[in-house]
Amino acid sequence: EFDSAESRIRWSMLFDYACVFHVGYDKVFQKGGHPQAVLLPHCADATLFQNSQRERIYEVGWVGNSEGSLYGRRRRIILHLAEHFRMNEWQRRHSQEEMAEVYQSSKIVVHVNRDDHTTVTGARHFEATAAGALLITGIPTDLTRLGFREGEHFIGFRREEEVADLVRYYLAHEEERQRIAESGREKTLQEHTYDRRVETLLDLLEKDQGRFFAPARKGSEAEIRQIYLDYYAAHYLLDYSFEELRHLSQLGPKALLKAIPPFTKGMLRILRRTLA
8 A cells, every 4th residue: 555654654765854643653664764753643723622611512522534444333332322422413524613612512522543543542532632521532542652541631441332331420420520531631731732742843853953864865866756756656646757757767777667666556546546
């Protein structure tokens, strides 16, 4: 797959810094050869969550996609919750502003990751906690690797059958629910906002004092153009792909030969997409 970690690592060689969202992927990129892979996890836009005193009219809030082959567990859980609890219009799409309004109007937000990425932290984790709702999410979770503690900042579930019982418990124990929700909100707004991420990056740039790290800076023109071609072909950018292929052909048969596999893969992918 073009969007695999291997492809992203290859493309990252063009940049002095490779910023990654998911915990542990900085080590994966470093092992793949990038000297400055930096973890900058998803976070919350604090400006959207200033109204923490909004009336919480929903027992459970949900915003996000629940259709498709990657969301089987999510769909089962949300459908079950919708039968037993008062929820927002969870089937429709929401803007960022609408998402913030839903979360700030919810006592509890249940988040269920994709079936193929069960532990990763996404923006919804931070947005739910920033809104002051009690976050219930699956365990294991990378939240714990970012300093969040189960039972203090969020509640975890291990089996989908227990989600509804957890919701019932924390709806019935308001003081406990509010204490955990407020603790999660404080931690998110202190450590996991866009402002904090910008500060982290600026501090790193200041420490590095303008040094350059992109591995491609030491590569030949052919090697650099092959990376560009690989990216363009993977993203259906035909004009740019042909332009890079033309330049590579001018650099000699060896350079052109190396360019054929990614170009061919890109063309086949476009063909499959067209015929689908």
